[in-house]
Amino acid sequence: MSAEQVPFASALALTWTGQDVKKEIDGLLPQVFDNPTAYTQAGFRLYPATKRNLRALVTFREDARHFLNAQVTGGQRTMKALERALQATKALPPGMMAVPGQGARLDRYGNVDRGQVVQVLSQLRITMTAGYSRNMSHDARTAIRAQKRAGGRFFVARAGSGLHAGVYQRELVGRNITPVFLFVRSASYKVRLPVDEIARRVIDLRLQSNWASAWQRALSTAKRA
Incomplete structure (x- = not known):
């Protein structure tokens, strides 16, 4: 009977250890990300081990x-x-990324407001694919309505224009312009969340004790059966 409980106990011990690994990673996310969203906090999941597949996976x-x-x-x-959308409209040069400027509306997590992103892309798609026609075409009238809703006209300043390359907004009334997105060289990240190292450390600390507890659970389950 004891031998028959080995796969059950093994799966249980591996799953519990996987839970320990995930808990450790989840606890480190606020240190890696500044004020992470709930979406980021839930970025990892656990695939539990089973008696037929003795592997627990955190990914x-x-x-x-x-x-x-x-x-x-x-x-x-x-x-x-x-950024992919800006590149599709030829606004963002290859090898560059867009960072929020002074005119970007940020939420409490530091992300640009989605409504503003939609406004920017909507205007740029019109102005960069259809252009402004002097005969007030349908596209031009659509562009003017979009500008009024956004509170100004978005335009792209390219390198050499006298402005830092990026997306700016010009007031509907007046000459003030504000940077909404600035284009900078793409960043390379250092490893900030060494998941493999974390997993090995937790496994070394927890697997043996989890196995002992799982084995006792398996034996008690077998006795009740």
Whole structure:
């Protein structure tokens, strides 16, 4: 009977150890990210071990992999959706990334307000693909309505224009312009969340005691059965 409980106890011990690893990683996220969102805090998940598959896996959630991977492995930062869209409109040069400027509206987590991002991309797609026509075409009228909703016109300043390259907003009335996104060279990250090292340390600390507890659980379960 004892031998029959080995796979059950092994799966239990591995799963508990995986939970310990995930708990340790989750606890370090606020140190790696400044004021992380709930989305970031839930960036890792645990695949528990089973009697048929004696492996517990702690890994990225698929939808969080693109921004967590650079913190774990280091290297070049993955482009954000905003940056991919700016490149698609030829606004953002290759090898550059967009950082918030003075005119960016930030939420409490330091991320740019999604509504403003939509306004910027909406205007740039119109002005950079259709242009401003002097005969007040449908696209021009659409652009003017979009500018009024946003409180000004967004435009791209390129290198050599006299402004730092980026996306700016010009007031509808007046001549003031404000940087919303500034273009800077893409960043390379150092490893800030050494997941493999964390996992090895937790495994060394917890696996043996988890196995002992799991074995006792398995034996007590077998006796009740």
